[in-house]
Structure formats: structure tokens, C-alpha cells
Amino acid sequence: MRRPTLTLALAAMTALAAVPAAAQRKAAGTVLEGQVVCSLCWSEADRTVTPYGAKADLECADRCARAGKPQALAVAEGKGVTLYLLGPGRLKRSRGDWLDVIARRVKATGRVTVRGGQRHLSVDALEVLPDPAPGS
Secondary structure (H helix, E strand, O other), X not given: OOXXXXXXXXXXXXXXXXXXXXXXXXXXXXXXXXXXXXXXXXXXXXXXXXXXXXXXXXXXXXXXXXXXXXXXXXXEEOOEEEEEEEEEOOOOOOOOOOHHHOOOEEEEEEEEEEEOOEEEEEEXXXXXXXXXXXXX
16 A cells, blocks of 8 residues: 555655756745846836936836835846846845835845746845946
């Protein structure tokens, strides 16, 4: 007679082995580098032509944050940019938003999940990176 617990454990181990190691690491936690942006304001311009961070972007991000719209981490991946909506993880923030680092380059460590077709990053640690040198 087979034990159901053993069968389930073997099935789970087999399923986990079929998941690529990179996907397992991403599910368990990951480090992403990118720019903190307003998830709505980001798409108002072609960011390959108009970099994010102008005064109008910051004012829009402030209005959106007051309206409860989420900020995101814009991460260059391949030829495009992927937005990860930012949320609290182990990192406890005094504010509910990320405006203190809006338009800044950061390295964020956390857990990536996908809900409703949108990537979310629960932030466990955040490091603000130096701004790039002019012309780079």
C-alpha cells in the first residue's frame, strides 16, 4: 500500500526539479536594479527618447501617489523595460509610498510575484545607487 504523504512529497520534488534554477531563485527572492518610477506616469512618454525624471514626471508622481497609484521599479531587461510594482516586504517604510526615491536608481532585494498579469516586488532591502555620470 502506498502512503499518500510520500507520493505527494515525491510529486512536489519532481515538480520543483522541473522548474529552472533561475525561476526558483526569482520565486524565493531576487535582486533587481532599476529606476523608481510612477507606474502611470512612466508610460506617458517614449522613455527611449525622453528619460524619466523631469520636473513634470516628479509632479505627476506626487499627484499619483496622493491618489493611491503605485510606484514601480523600471528594470531594463533585454531590449525593453519591465515594471515591477513596489510593495512592502521586510523593509518597513515610514510612508506608504516610494516618493523619497522616485526617479532614483536603486538596487532592490525582495520577492517577485505575479498577480493579474502584473509583476510585484515585495521589497526586503533597498540601496540607492549613485546617479550616472553626465553623458553616460
